Amino acid sequence: MRFAWRSGSMVLATALLWATGGCFEDPPARVPSDQTGDNGDGASIAKETPTLLPLDLPLPDFRLADSTGSAFGSRELARRPYLVNFIFTRCQLTCPEQTRRMVEFQKQLARKIEHQHSSEERGGPKHFLWDQLQIVSLSVDPENDTPDALARYADNYGAKLENWSFLTGKKSEIFSLITDGFKLPVAEVGKDQPIVHTVKVALVDHRGHLRGVFNGMKEEGGRKLMQAIEQVLNERVAIPPQIVSPDWLDKRARTQIAASKQWKAFHDFRFTDRQPESGIGFQHRVVDDAGRTYKAVHYDHGNGLAVADVDGDGRLDLFFSNQVGSNRLYRNSGEGRFEDITESAGVGVEGPTGVTASFADIDNDGDADLYVTNVRTGNKLFLNDGRAKFTDISNGSGLAHKGHSSSAVFFDYDRDGLLDLFLCNVGQYTHDSLRDVQGDQTDSGREEAKDGKAFRFFDGMTDAFAGHLHTGRTERSRLFRNQGGGRFVDVTEATGLIDESWTGAASPIDANDDGWIDLYVLNMQGNDEYYENVGGKTFRKRSRELFPRTSWGAMGIKVFDFDNDGRLDIYITDMHSDMGGDQVEVLRDNPLVGEEQKKSPRPFADSILKTGDTSLFGNSFFRRTGPGAFEEVSDRIGAETYWPWGIS
Template sequence: MKTRSTYYPALLLISILLGCSEQTKKVDAVEAAVQPVFKIVPSAHSGVTFQNNVEENFNNFFDVFAYVYNGAGVGIGDINNDGLPDIYFTGNEVPNKLYLNEGNLKFRDITESAGVQGNGKWNNGVTMIDLNEDGLLDIYVCKGGWQETDSQLRNLLFINQGDLTFKEEAQAYGLDESGYSLHASFFDMDNDNDLDVYITNRPDSFDLPLTQMVSQKKLTPVNSRDKLYINEKGKFREIGVQAGITNNFGYALSLVTADLNNDGYTDIFVANDFAESDYMYINQKNGNFKEQIKRATNHISMYSMGTDIADINNDGWEDIMVSEMLPEDYKRSKVSMPSMDVEGFYAIVNSGMHKQYMHNALHLNQGNGFFSEISQLAGVAKSEWSWSTLISDFDNDGNRDIFVANGYRRDVFDGDVQDKLRMFIQNNRNKFQSPQEMLEKGFKDFIEVYNPIKVRNYVFRNKGNLQFENATDQWGFNEPSFSNGAAVGDLDNDGDLDLVINNLDDEAFVYENTSPAGNNYLKVKLNGPAGNSFGIGAKVTIYYNSQLQYFENKTVRGYLSSTEPIVHFGLGKEKKIDSVKVAWNDGKVSHIGSVDVNQLLEVNYASSIPEPKRAPLLPTVFAESTKELLNTPFVHHENEFNEYKEQILLPHMFSRSGPFITTGDVDQDGEEDFFVGGAAGQPGSLYVQKNGKLLRKSGAVFESDKVYEDMGSALFDVDQDGDLDLYVVSGGSEFAEGSEKYQDRLYLNDGKGNLTKSVLPKIISSGSCVVPYDIDGDGDLDVFRGGQVVAGTYPKSPRSYVLINENGKLVDKTLSISPGLYEVGMVNSAVWVDLNKDGKSELVVVGEWMPVRVFEYQEGKLMDVSLEYGLENTHGWWNKVVADDLDGDGDQDLIIGNLGENYKFTASVDKPFQVFAKDFDRNGTNDIFLARYYGDSLLVPIRGKECTTQQMPVIGQKFPTFLSFAKSDLQTILGKDIENAMHFKAYLFSSVMLINDGDKFSIRKLPVEAQLSTVNGIIINDFDHDGKKDILLAGNKFDVEVETTAADASPGLMMKGLGGLNFKCLKTFESGFFVPYNVKDIQPIKIKDDWAILVGINNEGLRIFRNTRTSSSRGIALAK
């Protein structure tokens, strides 16, 4: 957790607040009845009475030592090889404890006789590992509080003597690390069959400003950085800096070592507290590591705490879960979450650190080194003040679930803490001579100003298809606690995973897994080579019924803890496993066929064989060919403009919407060319194709118009001279409503590709798209031009235009032909398509807060026939619409890209997402209130008190405390003014297919892989030449307000057609289409005899992906 950056030191607060007035607060408690699946084993039965008590006093509280309440760890492992896993607890201010498992969930405290109490204060993480190659688990303990001597800081290594006693030998092994250590993970970094180790250390100070943290990273201080030790014949030598563990100065709270890219070498993931980014060190297979977190992810969690790595979707690639501290309860989230302003967010980013957001992160492994953060889609973003997280199959159904340990002794993020301190000061000001004395002598009363966050632990049940549900109630986690470290193991050998949790100030929890019998399992015990007797890092894959499960054997998981070194698989109702494969670290493999379920399977390294070489995969469908095809790069340069300055509550930017692309044969040489638009201040560019290369054509005409923000464009014959003219929409939000800089532009073609600016009717609205069609049937092409936004007045509908072609001149006929399109909404996309097979096309229009709208030309008018097609309650945040016959029944269907399901906002018909906007405080600016439901009926604001008060200072006067704001619904906050505000609803945020059933549409959601982010670009074509239509999607929305996580999880997606409406979603390493950028448009272009894909990326270079398949090269490589 990051406290210093978000609350005042207590002494400073007391000094500031002397003389201030009193306010009181209260936090609601939540109780819930549950049906237990886990059951606490009472200490009277288990014998486990360990309690990690930490004394709170003037010299030992959060303002002196920020990690005073962070708790300690727990290790599970069989120390005497009797088949029963034992338990070891670390204590911060109490001795460590070792409990021997005597069966039937009974344990005996053997700490003193074993000699493993730990010397001095503040033991943190524990790792149970065999280091002396005798087949017995040893115990490594990391130490580090805040005021210990050097000898008290040194880590401990207890070597198992084989008789239930241990001998401390850290110095002899070279592992008596003397930094402020949190945890250690032993792993085989160089595949030489012995165990090396990564140790996380924190700096000795918690109040460093951002600039000092950045400078310290470059200095690589000896004791304030993480360490990497290589094992040299049983002795350990530190090699971190020379191995690439550099620029390392973080407050690491957890780490996991795992092979993140399936290249056979173990990588390192470190979750860092405070502003520092998490680290992802990728093993370079030569003794070196390269940090790649910003390359591998588009954002991370901010207050990164616990971590686990495991395969959540059974695709053979391990995913990453990082816990954070976002409250699930609405009221607590408004009172106890620190705010983030634009300046603070970008100060972190501009210092070189990653984009970070305040919620749990679930990073889905895409198989090519990129991870999509999907916590909001998966339903695991919120879990209170969280520590350990463990990905394990607790109900043995074949899908791994997620456990999260919760709680914190003092709510240091309480937004009303200043008011609480005012009350404390008012009651005590006359008793003391100074703020220091007041704090010291009145400490007991002072500390109680900060409420405890004693909450239940969480568990999320994996439902499959990247979906989880909160099963905390059903699974029996109903005990409020300050829980920190946690570990899993089968304590009673009944085939399911039990759970042990180290609590602050309470007895540890021993949870027996009592899930009903019926689901099967397999446990795998690895007997590894001499230097790695438990096979740490070996990969186990099981195959059954055309499915697979995969797990890399690792024990350091969660937070400060170590799990039982047994690989566990739940199997549901499966009764037989076809085969088990173990891939050992050195490249050898073990294969076991026809394996029975419900057993402990032992696999011996001694019987392994060299792995046969794999057959190479076929080429991907696409390959990036930007440098090969583009003679002069096009780089979109976004102009700087802060839309939030006037509209703090605006949900996302409209000034960063491009670039957009249009294709056509401009110079009439039989080869397709393209135009790509520029941002305000940047001219657009025209590229012509010559012999399969795309050459930029000089464009003085575009240079003179660079003041405009280019949006959508179209190439079509306006003047009926047989060539393609260029229409470019002007948009953005940099300019005032009605500005001449929203004037669209028309460039006429001389037949050779030379363009000259012509005239258009006066256009005064910020636009998005233009789609030509012969609306009136007179043989020439008319235009629908969509309006996107009214600058400064979101979500007001701007003007859209119907321009009729009269003898080569486009004339505004909107009101006479289609008044319903005049202010149809915040349009993002439109398409002309014949939906009813009458030979005439209808106009389909979509946009933000809009339903899917259909307009049909009837008797000289474009009439709204949307309801006739069953399109009521289709309001969404639509970005793109494309038409094609998707099901092969002869009529045209639609694919529409939406916001997606991996976002802070959700919408449904029963609980629509809403917006209210008006100048509520009558100061001349538009005030925006996004709103959602809390419970079944209360409509509450999305944004918090702090930013809302910045937009409307009257809010701070009306609601002086965070709690008073949190307890108020939107009606209470805005009063009667809400009744005549602009008001829109959204019912659907999923990207969908609309299947044409003849007279109505049926809605079919796109697969979950298409819901990871916004969809801005859609192309339908038979890319792999197998006779079936495929779908290509791209998108993302990076430029959102900083308290809302950017929609950035899409790496691009190819949906391979299987016939009808059946598709297989390919991984990017299968398709070759990898675009994890802020993609605004994708367009196909014919290059020689096949298609390529043009990708327009905001503020980055245009990319081109060439189709590697030809009509004679059918089929596609699919990963096994």
């Protein structure tokens, strides 16, 4: 509520004000006062969030002055969470105690920051950003609280100004900010009487949104405030600003623009970002192990999208897979506009942790059917009726495989006219235990939490990127033969295509020109493998025979005729094996440096590689010189792109 002064109540109100020094503990205007916090089991963000952080109100921009006289406001606080309490230097009762409690909190914060930094030095978690939290004390008596007065006040209480700002300014602006922004009461009863203000502490997140108010004068309020701060800090991943806007990219951009002026190729097109008006509202939502509690685990490989004309109107439509919540299907309605038809199409499955999606006509009826891979919850096969109406036939199809699946590669290995499936399985990178998703702070996540929806995921292993060093962690990829009628049978062992690479992708290619499609399989934690198709019956491994050395850390593959000689070549992107330590700095300073394979001869120890002298470090490009013959030419043609993932 806001105070509305009435005749007859003034004497009582004034007496109360003198008794409290102008401060009170009434609930703030239009803000729930019952912030009961965690319900005890910690099992569901849908249960916890509405009570611990009941608000999500954007604050107006403000520009005030700090105790040094410098301008300070929302601009300086941008992208940082902060606390706000409301004081004035003439206040004799509650304001001193408010400030003393905040000084104690600042000392506690300093200990947490010290622990955070020492943990990072030890290689510990970096997702608790205590050093980003700011403290703001806003004067409700700006006419008397000049910058000098606030500086003396801060010094008197021992406040450290490194992360604590005392603000003053125009009274009208401050009162408007408190009442209209923070939704808290403030009033000046009379010139010689105390100023009415609250003892509550407001918590603002890194977006500048008010998330809750807490009674800083009570132990229970302080406990809830600390829990709420931790939750707000957890909502944001620790991403250094140089990662978001790296300076070295500017240097590379200038170099590339200068080089492009030397090109003689003509083009008369430009790209314009039309996403805002396109109708595509998809939000990529990740499990906590890829965000809030980041681990070096394969969840961080993200998700795929698939493109096909699902309704036969001649326009390409888009399907997005998601780790949290529902996948989404957008119909192309023309002229750069898209319509979300997920629910009407019948592909809006919620719950599984999605990985990739593939469109393929598995029944030869002329339309694009859909296959979606998930983490350990069963993959999904949807049959299209040609009008964008899909039927889930997963359980009866033989393709509801449960594992750590990634890409699905459809090709006709036995030449019977039906598309078969090679399913890439990465390896075992999760434990059997399930965890609740708590760090999803997308708009969709917030709305679903309010509706009581909660999602879970398999807890990721902390040493997943070294999974190839542990016995029992591999997960065999599978080959499924299409029998027609929406039925597939597993022929992995029968065909001898036994592959246990940590693979996220593969590609068909007929390398020996015998008319039978072979298969190149990537390995993100070892050497790639190559399987030659023997008459559509079996597969023979010829990996090191055709490809003596392959990229260690291969993520993306594309087969195409690079030099127009009528032979298909292979381009492979290597995510990480050449990007360790000083190598990154070398590439940033010298974006056009050549001889990629020689710059980083052995970035990891042999105990990690486990591949001897058979690895390349960086992208690889295999130019086909004849039937079953390739040469590696990545340095010669300039195929390095530095820390790539996919290729399209």
